[in-house]
Amino acid sequence: MSYERTDDIPGADGGDGRQEPAPIEPEAIRILTDPNSWLSGGTAGSSSTSTETRAYSDDFRLSEGSRVAVIGGGPAGSLFAQFLLKTLNRTGTSIELDIFEPRNFDFCGPAGCNHCGGVVSESLVQLLAAEGIVLPDETVQRGIDSYVMHMDVGSVRIDTPLQEKRIAAVYRGHGPKNSEISNIPGFDQHLLQRATRLGANLRPQMVTSVDFTTGRPELTLADGRSENYDLLVIASGLNSALLSMVEQTGCGFVRPKAAKSFVAEFKLGADAVERHLGNSMHVFLLDLPHLQFAALIPKGDYVTLVMLGDKVDEALVNAFLNAEEVRKCFPERRPPPNICQCFPRLNVSQARRPYADRLIFIGDSGVARLYKDGIGSAYRTAKAAANCVSLYGFSSSDLEKHYWPACRKIIIDNLMGKCVFGVCHLIQKLAFARRSVLRMTEQEQNDANVVPRMSSVLWDVFTGSAPYKEVFLRTLHPVFIARLMWNLCAANLRIPTGKKPEVTAT
Amino acid sequence: MIGELGRVYHDGEDIVTEGEVGDCMFIIQHGTADVIRNEEGEATVVDTMESGELFGEMAIVENTVRSSTVRARGTVRAITIDRKTFMRRIQEDPSLAISVLEVLCHRVRNLDNTIAHLKHQLDMLSGGNS
């Protein structure tokens, strides 16, 4: 069975052949982030017009000719397909694997994008490379080698220990709105192409419903056709109405909770980006209500703004953009009008029971890392699911034994993450704490002989490179606590650090 | 230039040096590097690494010194994979080691070919001399 990839997702074609979506207001983008909104005909739940007949294996193992459906061609879906096909290739088993992905990653702007900051963490860059997935130079919009932390009390730069650009800033789609000439090959497209090169079939169709009444997953597609599979992997992210549909099948799955966040793109031009932001990600610890984390990420000609929090709305975005610490990162201290924006949803809790017989939820649809490195947790859950399916099977008990532990590990680490972000939030609120963090970090960055304890904690919190548990334990080290206490006194008594800071404190 | 990951090594610069302790392996993002082995004071190029290739894994796996020098031929950009990141992940997911095993298998196969080729040449030479 072969399927041609088409670009005819209803509602995504601006009519000029370049498939440019209509001008987008934040509200409209919010709707676009739900792929179901692309459907013009409302085919959800429509009855099947063709159901394939074929003998399916009765046990919960893949064998020659088994059929696997992956809903969603984001990082979780594409990576799952790659890992599964690679392992089965080693054992000489050939299966049919379909990835259903209606989004065309060749579109610029929100229609071709899975809405995210696009930071591929240091640890993920390394692990993907070890898996043989090397990110091409064209996809990496900027190699990041440092972080600059901005607070009202001053700013400090934290460099990677190796002076190496180890973090990749990418676009998930084909770039921001109106960036056609830049011809940016996106991250998701790269991963999806790798999956198809390994033998996955890309089916550019929306899955509108899932049914398990026959004991096997039966998918209904946007064109009304139905298809049966041996195994269904749901990697449809958070924004899919499909998740609530599966919730109602009684398999025990409960979708993850989500909060609204904000992503916007500013076009500054490569020179201005270089001058004002360089190869650093700029993170802001500002005392603004409901703001958990905000960052400016330099990418080629553009800068991406990401804001995470429990209630990110237009008023908060405006307050943030008007903060002096943010304004000074832009030419003439004035952020230009943004050219692309969206309010995507972000996982704030995990799904309940992200597996059942013949069914697995991976990536954001199942369990994701709190606030950071969501692509990294998509990789981890995809890999664990592929290993379980190829080596053990896909009954509920197989998945509980061999897939669930990977999810549980992320969930437990997220509990630690909550503590870590709780402390960050406290620092955001308390000026004397901000001053001491700034002083301690400055001292470490300006003196090579000082062990960078605070810098490494901040680095791992901002980059999401290390497990939260490890970060948390590092803050309990007696030397860390002693130095923090000393800096707490010294910073608030204004005792100078002795060396000139690289980035000025105010 | 800006969209580039890793560290740049200039022509002739050593990325790793034979005999040094290593705690990371490398992937070449861009460029070509020579693998050089010193035998009795004489440097011999024993292999060439291209973009996308992994090296330095032996020092990570065995915790020994680097067995050869890898030197940039032209400009090379490479990223490192830390032993800690790699080993920690292997604890969680042993299958990650298979990708390194594949590299090692490939290298052993190449070595077998080289040995067979050299043996053949040696036989020819000794045959020709007798």
Ligand SMILES: Cc1cc2nc3c(=O)[nH]c(=O)nc-3n(C[C@H](O)[C@H](O)[C@H](O)COP(=O)(O)OP(=O)(O)OC[C@H]3O[C@@H](n4cnc5c(N)ncnc54)[C@H](O)[C@@H]3O)c2cc1C
């Ligand atoms: C504001 C924000 C910033 C973020 N920044 C970062 C960051 O910098 N770094 C990082 O690592 N993570 C970041 N994340 C998290 C990251 O975006 C997610 O964790 C990651 O995208 C999860 O990948 P996924 O494949 O599970 O889901 P997604 O990337 O959401 O992919 C799901 C895919 O499924 C498809 N789909 C949905 N429904 C259907 C259907 N019914 N039929 C067929 N296909 C369907 C969609 O089109 C989509 O392509 C951020 C998240 C937010 C909200």
